[in-house]
Amino acid sequence: MTRKLLVSICSLMVVLSMASATYSAERVEVVFWHFWGGRDRPIVERIVRGFNRSQKKYHVRAIAMPGSNLDLKFFLSVAGGDPPDLLNHDDPVVGDWAYRRVLTPLAELATPDEILQLNEWLFPAARELGTAEGQLYALCNGLDIRALYCNRTLLSAYKLELPRTLDDLDTIAETISPTADKAGRNQIGYLPDPRRLWAWGVVFGGEFIGPQGSLTADDPKIVAALTWMAGYARRYGPSEVAAFRSGEQALTGSAFPLLANRRYAVVMDGQWRVRDVAEANNAAAKVGEIADEIAVVTLPPPPGGVHDAGWVNGNFFVVPRGAQQKRGAWEFMKYWTGFNGNQAAAAEACAAGGWIPPSQVIVDQTAYQKALAEQPLLREFVTLAASPNQRPVPTLPVSSYYYQEVIRAAQQVMYRGADPREELRAATERVRHRLREVRDE
Amino acid sequence: MNGSTSKRETYAGFLMVSPWFMGFAVLTVYPFLASLYWSFCRYDLLSSPKWVGFANYRRLGSELLAGETLALAIGNTAYFALLSVSFSVIMGVLLAVMLSVEVRGRAVFRTLCYLPSVVPIVAAAVLWIALLDPQQGLVNGLLVKLGLPAQGWFHSTSSALWPPSWPEDHAGRILGSKDGLVLMGVWSVGNLLVIYLAAIVDIPPQLYEAAELDGANRLRQFWHVTLPMLSPVVFFNVVIGLIHSVQAFTQIYLVSDGQGDPAGATLTLSLYLFLTAFKELDMGYASALAWLLFLVVLLITIWLFRISQRWVHHQGAA
Numbered sequence: 135m136t137r138k139l140l141v142s143i144c145s146l147m148v149v150l151s152m153a154s155a156t157y158s159a160e161r162v163e164v165v166f167w168h169f170w171g172g173r174d175r176p177i178v179e180r181i182v183r184g185f186n187r188s189q190k191k192y193h194v195r196a197i198a199m200p201g202s203n204l205d206l207k208f209f210l211s212v213a214g215g216d217p218p219d220l221l222n223h224d225d226p227v228v229g230d231w232a233y234r235r236v237l238t239p240l241a242e243l244a245t246p247d248e249i250l251q252l253n254e255w256l257f258p259a260a261r262e263l264g265t266a267e268g269q270l271y272a273l274c275n276g277l278d279i280r281a282l283y284c285n286r287t288l289l290s291a292y293k294l295e296l297p298r299t300l301d302d303l304d305t306i307a308e309t310i311s312p313t314a315d316k317a318g319r320n321q322i323g324y325l326p327d328p329r330r331l332w333a334w335g336v337v338f339g340g341e342f343i344g345p346q347g348s349l350t351a352d353d354p355k356i357v358a359a360l361t362w363m364a365g366y367a368r369r370y371g372p373s374e375v376a377a378f379r380s381g382e383q384a385l386t387g388s389a390f391p392l393l394a395n396r397r398y399a400v401v402m403d404g405q406w407r408v409r410d411v412a413e414a415n416n417a418a419a420k421v422g423e424i425a426d427e428i429a430v431v432t433l434p435p436p437p438g439g440v441h442d443a444g445w446v447n448g449n450f451f452v453v454p455r456g457a458q459q460k461r462g463a464w465e466f467m468k469y470w471t472g473f474n475g476n477q478a479a480a481a482e483a484c485a486a487g488g489w490i491p492p493s494q495v496i497v498d499q500t501a502y503q504k505a506l507a508e509q510p511l512l513r514e515f516v517t518l519a520a521s522p523n524q525r526p527v528p529t530l531p532v533s534s535y536y537y538q539e540v541i542r543a544a545q546q547v548m549y550r551g552a553d554p555r556e557e558l559r560a561a562t563e564r565v566r567h568r569l570r571e572v573r574d575e
Numbered sequence: 576m577n578g579s580t581s582k583r584e585t586y587a588g589f590l591m592v593s594p595w596f597m598g599f600a601v602l603t604v605y606p607f608l609a610s611l612y613w614s615f616c617r618y619d620l621l622s623s624p625k626w627v628g629f630a631n632y633r634r635l636g637s638e639l640l641a642g643e644t645l646a647l648a649i650g651n652t653a654y655f656a657l658l659s660v661s662f663s664v665i666m667g668v669l670l671a672v673m674l675s676v677e678v679r680g681r682a683v684f685r686t687l688c689y690l691p692s693v694v695p696i697v698a699a700a701v702l703w704i705a706l707l708d709p710q711q712g713l714v715n716g717l718l719v720k721l722g723l724p725a726q727g728w729f730h731s732t733s734s735a736l737w738p739p740s741w742p743e744d745h746a747g748r749i750l751g752s753k754d755g756l757v758l759m760g761v762w763s764v765g766n767l768l769v770i771y772l773a774a775i776v777d778i779p780p781q782l783y784e785a786a787e788l789d790g791a792n793r794l795r796q797f798w799h800v801t802l803p804m805l806s807p808v809v810f811f812n813v814v815i816g817l818i819h820s821v822q823a824f825t826q827i828y829l830v831s832d833g834q835g836d837p838a839g840a841t842l843t844l845s846l847y848l849f850l851t852a853f854k855e856l857d858m859g860y861a862s863a864l865a866w867l868l869f870l871v872v873l874l875i876t877i878w879l880f881r882i883s884q885r886w887v888h889h890q891g892a893a
Contacts, residue, residue, distance in 0.1 A: 202833065206853045213620045230856070234621055328838075373748040376730040376837050377709035535855050538834070545838035549732045564643070568855070571617070 161193040164462035167208065168222040169201035173409070177487045184479060185469045192462035194220075205534075208454070212236050217454035220463035222275070224449045226537045229529035231452065232266035233572070238453040240270040243464040248474065255473060259446040259524045260492035266529040272450035275471045276489040278404045279515045279524060280333055280444050282433060283392050283411070287426040288399045296429055297324075297400060300362070300436040307366065310399045319378055322370070324400040326363040327379070328544035332537070333402065333445035334359040336525045337433045342540070343528040349566050351540050352558040360547055360554040362436070367548040376549055390414070393426065402433070405515040409488050412509065430514040443523035448492070472496050488512060490519050531572045536565045614862035624859065631863035645864075647839050648847040649871075654734065654753050655827075655843060656820035659760035663816055664809055667764045671771030672801060685772070692765030700829040703759045704729060726750040729830045732840040752830065752840045759826055767812050774808040775801065803888040810887045814879055821872050824849065844868050 170178040175198065182196045197218070199207065205227050211217045231237050241249050249270065253261060256274060264272035282303075284296050292310055297303040303324055310323030326334065335342065340356035343349060350356075367375050390410040392401040411428045418425035433444050451467045453460050467473075471492060472480025481499030484491045488509070491497050497506075497516055506513045518524055527537045543561040546552040614631055616624035638645035674685050691699070706713050707728035715725040724747030727733060731751035738749040778801065786796045802809075824845045827835075834850070835842025844864065852861030 203853075209620065209853070209856070234619060234856070236621065371748075373727040373731045373733055373751070376732070377725070377727045377748070379730065532855075538854075542839065545836070549838040549840075560643075574617075 161189070162191060162459055162462055164192050164194045164220060164459045164466060165218040166194050166196045166220045166222070166463070166466065167199055167204070167218040168196060169199055169204050169224075170222070171198060171201075174487050177483055180486075181470055181479075181483050185466055188469065188476075189465070192459070192465055194462070194466050209236070212454050212456060215456060217456045219453065219457040219459040220466060221452050221454070222449055223452065224278070224447060226447065226527035226529075226533045228264060228272045228450065228452065229266045229531055229533035230535075232271040232529070233531035236454060237271045238455050238457065238460055240264075240273060240464075243453060243460055252473060255493045255495060257492055257494065257519050258522050259519065259526060260448060262529070263446070263448050263526045264450055272452045273467050273471060273473075274448045274450045274492040275467075276484065276487075277446055277448040277492060277519050277524075278406075279446055279490055279518045280330070280402050280404055280433070281514055281518060282400050282402055282431050283407060283511075284400045284429045284431060285392060285396060285398070285426050286429045288396050292399075294399075296431050297434045298431070299434045300439070303400065303434055306399055319370070319374065320395065321397060321399075322378060324366075324398065325370075325375060325378065326366050326548075327402065328363070328548045329541050330402055330445070331356070331360055331363065331540060331544040332527065333433060333443075334363060335540075336443045336445060336523065337435050337439050338362075339435075339439050342525070342536075343530075347530075349528075349530075349536065349562050349569070351536070351543070351562040351565070352555070357555045357558055358436075360544055360558060363544065364547045364551075364554055368551075372549040372551065392428070396426070405490055405512060406488060408509050408511045408515075411511060428511065430511045432514065432518060440523050442518055442521040443525070444518065446519075446524040446526050448490075448526075472499075490516055494520065530569065532565060532569050535568055539565050610862040610865050613859050614866050616859045616862075618858040618862075619856040620858055627859065631860045634860060635863055635867060644839070644842070644847065648835075648842050648844045651753060651835075651839075651841060652821055652843040652845075654736065655756055655760075655823065656817055658736075658753075658757045659820050660813060660816040662757060662761045663764050663767055664812060666761050667767035667771050667812065668802075668805060668809065670764065671768050671775055672797065674768070675772060675775045685768075688768055689765035692763045692768075694763070696825045697829065699759065699763065700826045703755065703762075704830055707755050707758075724748055726754075728752065728755040729841075730837055732838050734840075752837065756823075756827060756830065756841065759830075760820070760823075767816070770808055770812065771805065774805050778804045806887045807889060810879070810883050814876055817875055817879070818872055821845075821868065821875075844871075 166182070168178060178196065178198075182194050186193050201224075204221075204223060205225055208217065208221050208223070209231075228237070232239075240252070244252065252270065252273070256264075257277065260274035260277055261270070263274050263277075264270050282297065286296065288310070289295065289306065292306075294306055294309060295302065297306055307323040307325070310321065312319070312321050332342070335351075335353070335356035338355045338359040340350075340353040340359060342351055342353075342356070370378070390403075390407055392398050392403070392407075393410065393414045408430075415425045432442055435441055435443065451463075451470070453463045453467075457463060469476050470480065470483070472478075472495070473493070477496060477499050478501060481491065481496045481502040483489070484496060485501050485505035488505075490512075491502065496502060497519075506516065527533050530536060539561040540558075543552075543557040546557050547554045613624055615626060615628060617627050617630070618624035635645060637643075639649070670688055674681060674688065678684075694702070705711075707715070707726075709715055709725060709727050709730050712728070714728070719725055727748050728750060729752045731748065733749055733751035734753045735750055782800050782804070783796055786800050791799060822845055823843065827841055827843055827846050828849070831841035831846065835846050845868070848861050848864040848868065851857050851864060
């Protein structure tokens with residue numbers, strides 16, 4: 135009996151190893167690093183399976199990695215000479231990496247016709263996210279747009295309307311502001327996040343980069359935006375603000391700070407929260423309750439500000455220079471995004487994940503239109519995706535540093551009471567200096 | 576033993592230590608010297624290092640003089656190192672004295688005090704992030720129940736020695752992120768405790784008998800016998816503790832979201848070095864920072880050795 139079992143196991147192993155050898159002889163493996171987890175992981179796995187089924191030449195092996203320090207792991211793999219064939223990422227690093235010759239320009243993977251088409255096909259923000267030094271280095275597969283989620287039920291209770299102007303937003307914050315108890319506050323109408331100076335700066339009419347490529351984070355309009363944000367920190371006290379925000383960024387589902395105990399009346403967040411709102415609605419319906427009504431509005435500008443404006447980032451594919459299977463990587467990128475075919479499946483994946491497609495072509499697909507009809511909140515984000523006033527972090531050889539320095543300046547102002555003009559001037563000067571150093575290398 | 580046997584034994588000895596020696600040469604000496612060279616270069620890990628002379632050190636100086644990020648990092652490092660070492664020594668000595676007393680269940684108390692030091696640092700950091708959460712944390716819950724104001728902990732730029740200057744801030748919210756880190760450090764004082772306990776057991780009982788005959792009470796015995804006899808161990812722990820605190824990274828990285836948040840309140844030298852090297856890809860400046868860190872630790876250690884002659888009591892010394 136034991137002998138029979140052993141023989142069976144050995145035979146199975148031989149068959150499996152032969153099958154594996156046959157498969158590797160026929161299909162070329164494309165190693166793909168990504169950071170998708172949680173609710174998105176199954177969708178990504180479905181896309182990979184779909185691609186592998188559709189292929190006779192390539193086989194994508196997806197490796198999910200923790201998002202934290204993914205850029206560092208990728209960079210070290212490049213420096214060590216063993217990079218993946220394809221990476222999906224979402225930090226503003228395209229400029230840094232392109233300048234350091236880490237990335238393969240898409241023009242080396244695609245035909246000239248494809249590049250022309252691609253430039254037309256992508257939303258302006260998606261194109262800008264992937265462009266460095268005048269050419270495409272990254273292919274955006276989904277945009278992240280921010281807008282204001284408003285608890286309409288709570289606003290109505292205070293006889294307030296949705297914020298259409300900055301004054302409206304200030305009124306909401308001032309009206310819905312119960313006093314703090316010993317444990318601190320439990321509710322604040324609205325509270326700006328220092329990281330979102332990148333959005334409010336643009337809404338106030340500021341530009342983070344000048345027409346000649348000069349760095350302009352100290353633009354008076356960006357200073358005005360930060361001064362306005364600092365007003366909130368002064369009103370409540372910086373420690374109070376920091377404590378109130380503690381740990382809320384990662385909360386999902388019904389714990390989403392907007393929904394949890396009506397913690398806020400208005401919150402700036404991305405399109406992925408539409409799923410949280412839907413989940414909260416379903417959870418309330420299950421217990422026979424009516425969930426608070428949530429609305430989405432664009433960031434309200436001050437007088438002279440910019441409408442439909444904000445900060446955009448997104449997910450993108452890059453192919454490192456040292457990749458072994460660049461062609462396979464390019465085929466997979468096209469398959470995922472729906473560029474030059476596979477539009478319907480790409481739209482289905484975007485609809486399932488609540489992602490914003492990088493192109494109007496995918497938005498117009500039946501599957502995505504159906505999702506928009508079912509989730510009207512998502513429509514506001516998709517409309518914003520096409521706006522030229524949605525600005526990403528400029529792609530520079532020091533994009534990542536620039537991004538962090540602006541946030542650091544905003545934190546110094548909001549949490550330490552520093553002067554907005556002086557902090558932004560000093561931050562801009564540091565980045566300019568670093569940019570000169572990098573360009574001199 | 577003849578000459579050839581002795582030679583063979585010498586060769587065998589070298590052969591035996593060669594794995595360690597190779598490891599030491601490749602993993603310690605080479606990085607040490609390479610970082611010295613890189614500190615004079617512009618280097619981004621991908622292209623070859625380019626010699627820039629003292630540019631990185633000039634940048635060190637200008638950042639320090641202008642009170643920019645480096646000055647902030649040095650200030651934070653000094654705050655964390657001084658407070659965590661001081662409290663660890665005080666808590667360690669006091670706990671060791673208490674745990675050296677013959678009482679029922681002494682072994683249990685000793686185990687309980689030692690236990691935190693065997694918790695992996697990442698697990699400990701995650702635990703403390705939850706405990707010190709300003710809104711849902713157990714510690715703030717306890718403070719509020721005791722009628723004390725809730726603290727900002729890892730979400731606050733404030734600190735016990737420099738409370739917030741803004742009058743608008745919530746009254747009494749004084750303790751901030753650095754204080755949270757100090758608390759974490761003191762919690763895992765178990766390693767030091769073992770050393771203090773061993774040293775206390777080593778103190779000759781006749782010293783206490785003599786003190787008792789001279790009429791010294793418990794407090795005076797502690798002050799005039801225990802503390803002087805423990806001073807070499809305290810000195811050892813101060814030196815090692817300072818080196819460890821200046822080099823502390825993991826727990827700081829975890830509680831500060833990897834960025835020294837909030838607003839640079841937990842940006843220490845080691846974290847600044849990491850961010851410079853691997854986020855800004857400026858390995859040259861990061862190497863200069865590493866050498867600054869090395870020199871700071873070296874100078875502090877030399878200074879501690881110098882002043883130790885005044886307060887460290889060596890048994891048998893004249």
